[in-house]
Amino acid sequence: MGQEARYAxxxxxxxxxxxxxxxxxxxxxxxxxxIELVEMKDARxxxxxxxxxxxxxxxxxxxxxxxxxxxxxxxYDILTPCPGCYNTLRTANSSLRNDSSERKRANELLxxxxxxxxxxxxxxxxxxxxxxxxxxxxxxxxxxxPLSGLRVATHYGCHLLKPSKITCIDDPxxxxxxxxxxxxxxxxxxxxxxxxxxxxxxxxxxxxxxxxAIAREKLLKVKQAGADCLxxxxxxxMIQYDTNQHSIEKTFGExxxxxxxxxxxxLCLAMGMTFxxxxxxxxxxxxxxxxxxxxxxx
Amino acid sequence: MGAxxxxxxxxxxxxxxxxxxxxxxxxxxxxxxxxxxxxxxxxPRRMLEAIILGQYDEILSSDLIWLCTSCHSxxxxxxxxxxxxxxxxxxxxxAAEAGNIPKLLLERAKRIAETGESxxxxxxxxxxxxxxxxxxxxxxxxxxxxxxxxxxxxxxxLERTRSSANGTRS
Numbered sequence: 001m002g003q004e005a006r007y008a009x010x011x012x013x014x015x016x017x018x019x020x021x022x023x024x025x026x027x028x029x030x031x032x033x034x035i036e037l038v039e040m041k042d043a044r045x046x047x048x049x050x051x052x053x054x055x056x057x058x059x060x061x062x063x064x065x066x067x068x069x070x071x072x073x074x075x076y077d078i079l080t081p082c083p084g085c086y087n088t089l090r091t092a093n094s095s096l097r098n099d100s101s102e103r104k105r106a107n108e109l110l111x112x113x114x115x116x117x118x119x120x121x122x123x124x125x126x127x128x129x130x131x132x133x134x135x136x137x138x139x140x141x142x143x144x145x146p147l148s149g150l151r152v153a154t155h156y157g158c159h160l161l162k163p164s165k166i167t168c169i170d171d172p173x174x175x176x177x178x179x180x181x182x183x184x185x186x187x188x189x190x191x192x193x194x195x196x197x198x199x200x201x202x203x204x205x206x207x208x209x210x211x212x213a214i215a216r217e218k219l220l221k222v223k224q225a226g227a228d229c230l231x232x233x234x235x236x237x238m239i240q241y242d243t244n245q246h247s248i249e250k251t252f253g254e255x256x257x258x259x260x261x262x263x264x265x266x267l268c269l270a271m272g273m274t275f276x277x278x279x280x281x282x283x284x285x286x287x288x289x290x291x292x293x294x295x296x297x298x
Numbered sequence: 299m300g301a302x303x304x305x306x307x308x309x310x311x312x313x314x315x316x317x318x319x320x321x322x323x324x325x326x327x328x329x330x331x332x333x334x335x336x337x338x339x340x341x342p343r344r345m346l347e348a349i350i351l352g353q354y355d356e357i358l359s360s361d362l363i364w365l366c367t368s369c370h371s372x373x374x375x376x377x378x379x380x381x382x383x384x385x386x387x388x389x390x391x392x393a394a395e396a397g398n399i400p401k402l403l404l405e406r407a408k409r410i411a412e413t414g415e416s417x418x419x420x421x422x423x424x425x426x427x428x429x430x431x432x433x434x435x436x437x438x439x440x441x442x443x444x445x446x447x448x449x450x451x452x453x454x455x456l457e458r459t460r461s462s463a464n465g466t467r468s
Binding site: 013016017018019020023027039040041042044045047048050051053054056057059062063066108110112113158164172173196197198200202203205207210213214217279281 | 332333335361364365368383403406410417422423427429430435438443446448
């Protein structure tokens with residue numbers, strides 16, 4: 001439902017408040033393909049499943065239901081760059097659509113603020129919109145600076161893929177859509193071990209050592225595969241692999257030096273946008289990647 | 299009803315019995331678990347076994363329950379289609395009610411309840427947003443968030459658990 005080229009934009013707390021470069025890259029790419037993102041007034045935390053769902057289902061369902069009703073009023077499907085938000089909002093949407101007792105409970109909560117869940121919209125993630133709505137052919141036609149010779153390791157992010165009955169996006173064990181999206185830029189998607197391994201991010205506030213040990217495993221495998229960079233589709237995975245990469249190196253006395261890109265950042269470069277335009281405010285510098293691609297940078 | 303009783307009720311619940319009836323302890327959930335791989339004490343198969351055997355207190359009092367990342371590998375791979383990770387979320391709910399909850403997690407939940415956001419706006423990102431020509435961040439209607447939460451047991455629960463929260467394990 002909703003106009004095909006318009007979506008209710010739900011960046012999520014982490015992207016809007018901490019990682020606006022992801023928002024910028026998404027907006028530039030989607031705008032180039034004629035997709036309009038409409039601001040969701042008053043919407044916010046999806047809510048984050050680890051803190052709220054783990055603490056109480058009613059609170060979680062009430063807040064997620066509230067965000068869904070805002071998009072329903074706008075009559076647009078939701079588009080988010082964050083698999084956490086994607087997963088939360090799709091799970092809540094599905095429960096509220098299919099489980100009449102949950103819907104009744106949520107609507108009792110929502111009635112306190114004059115809202116009602118009707119079940120009229122869907123929730124999409126950037127990667128899915130690019131792959132299935134815009135399509136590889138159209139993206140291929142927009143590539144001005146093919147990323148030839150770049151060896152990319154893709155990391156999908158658990159909450160983009162699983163539970164697969166909720167995400168309905170790809171095979172959870174052998175996903176391909178992000179690899180296809182990488183190949184269409186002219187880059188190579190390199191095979192590597194433990195590709196669908198979790199980033200470990202969700203437990204970083206509970207057990208940092210275990211969280212880092214999980215991320216380390218992936219970083220080592222990516223390095224062993226000889227990839228130039230890691231491409232993610234999730235802000236939380238970006239934090240774990242980019243923001244925390246130096247801390248993980250320090251913890252284990254190892255060096256990985258793997259630049260991390262959110263997928264649309266890489267696509268922006270392939271579509272001929274400058275490195276300055278994407279505002280790459282990451283921890284791990286991408287100089288080697290840019291030199292390999294012959295892209296000017298400071 | 300206390301958390302222990304609630305878990306007992308959950309375990310005796312016919313639905314849960316049905317959900318767990320097929321578990322033959324093959325260990326596929328643990329084999330594919332990213333946490334178990336780096337921390338062998340954490341073992342989803344053993345948690346299911348404990349529920350089946352009625353050893354609820356052991357699960358609810360252990361801080362291991364909070365180590366599940368909800369990556370849902372176990373849910374996808376279980377040959378008996380037991381939704382292990384979803385079940386673990388229900389157990390986290392119960393553990394939290396019993397006062398077993400990591401401190402930092404409680405703080406994050408509190409922030410969401412008070413501001414509607416899981417993380418505050420960083421100064422750097424405001425500068426970046428301007429440089430990147432992004433529109434201003436739309437304000438959140440915190441009143442609505444609070445009103446909804448007030449109608450659940452979330453605030454009382456935050457109050458109850460505040461004193462008993464665990465420190466961070468690292």
